[in-house]
Amino acid sequence: xxxxxxxxxxxxxxxxxxxxxxxxxxxxxGVPMRVHSFLDHIIPASAIMDNLLINLKGEHWKKVRxxxxxxxxxxxxxxxxxxxxQVCDSALSILEEKSRKGEIIDILDILQRLxxxxxxxxxxxxxxxxxxxxxxxxxxxxxxxxxxxxxSKIVFFGRCFPELSFFAMAAxxxxxxxxxxxxxxxxxxxxxxxxxIRDRRSNPKVRYIHAFDNTKL
Numbered sequence: 001x002x003x004x005x006x007x008x009x010x011x012x013x014x015x016x017x018x019x020x021x022x023x024x025x026x027x028x029x030g031v032p033m034r035v036h037s038f039l040d041h042i043i044p045a046s047a048i049m050d051n052l053l054i055n056l057k058g059e060h061w062k063k064v065r066x067x068x069x070x071x072x073x074x075x076x077x078x079x080x081x082x083x084x085x086q087v088c089d090s091a092l093s094i095l096e097e098k099s100r101k102g103e104i105i106d107i108l109d110i111l112q113r114l115x116x117x118x119x120x121x122x123x124x125x126x127x128x129x130x131x132x133x134x135x136x137x138x139x140x141x142x143x144x145x146x147x148x149x150x151x152s153k154i155v156f157f158g159r160c161f162p163e164l165s166f167f168a169m170a171a172x173x174x175x176x177x178x179x180x181x182x183x184x185x186x187x188x189x190x191x192x193x194x195x196x197i198r199d200r201r202s203n204p205k206v207r208y209i210h211a212f213d214n215t216k217l
Contacts, residue, residue, distance in 0.1 A: 026057040080122050087117045090131050109134070116142060124196045141189050144176060 007013055016024050056064055091114045098105050113130040116139055120126040130139040
């Protein structure tokens with residue numbers, strides 16, 4: 001394990017996060033270059049993941065951050081409220097129906113589907129509607145990626161021993177591959193993102209496409 005410094009002084013935190021943030025914006029390398037090469041062979045769209053804000057450094061991070069910042073302005077957030085309320089109303093309807101029937105409610109499952117529907121609608125203009133379709137392929141993919149105990153232990157091992165991170169990542173993908181009978185969730189998610197990006201570029205006014213519709217794929 002590498003040594004970890006925990007900052008608890010409010011004044012020092014203010015300097016790190018605001019005044020001197022330009023000195024602390026870079027995060028540790030989460031995926032070494034050897035692993036990137038491995039991912040490129042498995043996930044053709046891994047370049048999408050390479051450009052996630054948490055994976056960027058220096059000027060590249062600054063450029064992408066400046067592009068994303070206006071998305072979270074007060075006016076933009078206010079404009080999202082109607083769509084968010086619509087998804088929340090759908091979730092409340094499901095909860096009311098289950099309560100009326102006396103059914104057991106898995107609140108974690110409901111919140112996961114609620115979160116996916118809101119993010120999909122706001123970030124990707126997709127109407128996933130996983131609240132009404134708990135077997136939605138995107139929902140299943142996301143759950144597998146974020147809820148794979150064996151893989152999380154392997155990734156933690158790779159964090160502790162960076163020189164072995166390539167093998168940890170390879171084992172993680174192999175675990176998903178075996179568990180899902182040859183189906184790798186990250187591959188499906190990146191395929192969906194490619195479809196969305198292509199559709200939005202060809203017609204920026206298109207809203208609420210369903211990327212898993214056969215006509216789209």
